[in-house]
Amino acid sequence: MHTAFSKRILFFAVSFLSCTYLFAQPAPVSREEDDLPKDYLSASFHAGRREALRQMMPDNSVMAVFAYPTRSFSNDVEYLYHASPDMYYFSGYKEPHSLLLIFKNEQTDSAGNTYSEVLFVQKRNAQAEQWTGKRLGAEGAKEKLGIPMSLNGEDFKNFNIDFTKFDKVIFDRLPADVPNDARDKSDLFDMIQLFRQKTALPEDYSKEKKFDNRSYREMTAKLREIKTPEEKDLIRKAVEISCLGQNEVMKAVRPDMSELEIQGLHEYVHKKYGAEGVGYGSIIGSGENGCVLHYEENTKTRVGNSMILMDVGAEYHGYTADVTRTVPAGGKFSDEEKMIYQLVYDAQEAAFKTLKDGSKWADAEKAARDVITEGLIKLGIAKDKAEANKYYPHGLGHHIGMDVHDRGTYTSIKKDMVITIEPGIYISSGSNCDKKWWGIAVRIEDDALITQDGYELLSHFAPRKIEEIEKMISQKSALDNFKLPPLKSAEKKGF
Ligand SMILES: [Mn+2]
Structure with missing residues (x-):
């Protein structure tokens, strides 16, 4: 209440000031963001967490953070997606079907661009967004999350990265029960498949020193605690x-x-x-x-x-x-x-x-x-x-x-x-x-x-x-006077 009121005063003051220099301007259209909470974690928080992780990572290593899979609630209804904690912690990205790669050492792509992390996100799709809500998309991720190398999930396929050159490829245990949406060729299921191919991951990778699940858990525990x-x-x-x-x-x-x-x-x-x-x-x-x-x-x-x-x-x-x-x-x-x-x-x-x-x-x-x-x-x-x-x-x-x-x-x-x-x-x-x-x-x-x-x-x-x-x-409660009418359908059955 208080904030809204003072904001209104501020707005009034600003409009009054601008009117002294300009003729009447059309009232500004209130932006959607004005009505959103202002106290989310900042892009610099997430950047700081990535940097802290990089300090812990062994030389010449890469860490892959996959978002959690979506889950069925009933028939064609999914459970409300809960932001995947590691993905959110290191990037601020809250949507499913995403992959974050964090490199210990700076990488250079074929065009000569350098980068220390790559984020693969859900591609924007007007039809899907009408049903399930707005997606941030690669451009949004660049702008809002401050990760310049943000790409659509489908770009992972042709993304030129040679995993064989790393001494360590660090990732959490890959979930075995990821749903595969056949219509979507770049969902989490496909990204995990591609990751297996690109890293030439053996079926039983637990004994191979190069592939490291244990230090994923150790490093994320030490940071997040x-x-x-x-x-x-x-x-x-x-x-x-x-x-x-x-x-x-x-x-x-x-x-x-x-x-x-x-x-x-x-x-x-x-x-x-x-x-x-x-x-x-x-x-x-x-x-x-x-x-x-x-x-x-x-x-x-x-x-x-x-x-x-x-x-x-x-x-x-x-x-x-x-x-x-x-x-x-x-x-x-x-x-x-x-x-x-x-x-x-x-x-x-x-x-x-x-x-x-x-x-x-x-x-x-x-x-x-x-x-x-x-x-x-x-x-x-x-x-x-x-x-x-x-x-x-x-x-x-x-x-x-x-x-x-x-x-x-x-x-x-x-x-x-x-x-x-x-x-x-x-x-x-x-x-x-x-x-x-x-x-x-x-x-x-x-x-x-x-x-x-x-x-x-x-x-x-x-x-x-x-x-x-x-x-x-x-003590009395504000809810004491919250009275609702009885259910008519329950009365009939004598419940
Ligand atoms: Mn408890």
């Missing part, structure tokens, strides 16, 4: 938006809501703040459903007074958050729920205390697990460590970024990494403990930016403490 200032800005937004979603849901939640409705409220808040989607399937597990670690069906029609485990991450301009809150739908935790919740909270705090530049993943893991093991034994839920581990069956956390489980290493924790800390306890019915604990599932997940001496809790916007959560739930 350390976030640049531009990336931190976007992650901060994604995390804050996710927290505002959690808060609004806490305020709005009622026992007669369904898991789907709660999912919808989170995702509505995300989109209200400009997050394009979610970084993974939203998990809304009420009661026992919280025990299913990646529960994404969200089909329970009434959450009742049970706790709801809500693991939901907004994705903002390609970067995803990953935040989990477990809250009582009825407003108050029961005594048993409180005890389990507090244990998970204490485990999370213990892990936080270990975090700083140079600390170890293993130490954070151990700190959290020790608290949970000791606590479960004390409560009589587990006899020993092995039994306690069954109630906490996953790891402590992971890197986040363009992927929710982002590329990264898991030994040392370093400054400018962004990681999740997410201990949990899941006691399903039938567990070998007193029935009063059955059906209790708690996960608390926060996103931490590692600093020199500690960490910054990016997800501090959403409460974690028992009293603070109960207080948030007792």
Whole structure:
């Protein structure tokens, strides 16, 4: 609101000034870009990432980055394409059917042009674009992404490049199940075929030193795990938006809501703040459903007074958050729920205390697990460590970024990494403990930016403490008055 208003004042001032020198001009046509977000990663960010990669690459090598394949949703409908993280990171290109070649050493083509990277993109096609949206095309890629050697995918075939001259050809494992559109002779399938031909790639290339999948993973992990200032800005937004979603849901939640409705409220808040989607399937597990670690069906029609485990991450301009809150739908935790919740909270705090530049993943893991093991034994839920581990069956956390489980290493924790800390306890019915604990599932997940001496809790916007959560739930929500008419078709069938 504020920005639009000040822009209008600015525009008015500019028009007024120009009128003093010129006669009335026709009102400028507002360009489409004026209504687009202004905080995307810049071409110079992507250029900087390519340069950082080049520094790591061995001499006389080339790295090939293929975009992810498209996927079928149903019949002739495809899943909405999600920008391929490595392709986006190194080029800014978001479309499928693309290939980026990055060279360690400058190359010269037959016309004498020098280049250090080549980007092959989807060719512009008015008919296809009417159906599936605008394509950037080779010219657009040159102009917007600042990659002078941007070509159409079909140009890869005759692109004069002798792969035999390189000591190393570095690429990720080639996907085996790439769909082949027979009408398109330069889609991803064809580009991979051509790549195999041009590099004379043997069927089993894993043993050949020249072809290197391992260092692809290593280099991209080392780069992507350390976030640049531009990336931190976007992650901060994604995390804050996710927290505002959690808060609004806490305020709005009622026992007669369904898991789907709660999912919808989170995702509505995300989109209200400009997050394009979610970084993974939203998990809304009420009661026992919280025990299913990646529960994404969200089909329970009434959450009742049970706790709801809500693991939901907004994705903002390609970067995803990953935040989990477990809250009582009825407003108050029961005594048993409180005890389990507090244990998970204490485990999370213990892990936080270990975090700083140079600390170890293993130490954070151990700190959290020790608290949970000791606590479960004390409560009589587990006899020993092995039994306690069954109630906490996953790891402590992971890197986040363009992927929710982002590329990264898991030994040392370093400054400018962004990681999740997410201990949990899941006691399903039938567990070998007193029935009063059955059906209790708690996960608390926060996103931490590692600093020199500690960490910054990016997800501090959403409460974690028992009293603070109960207080948030007792507040009114803007969504309380959002009432829709009942379904007529449901009434007739008596649903
Ligand atoms: Mn996670």
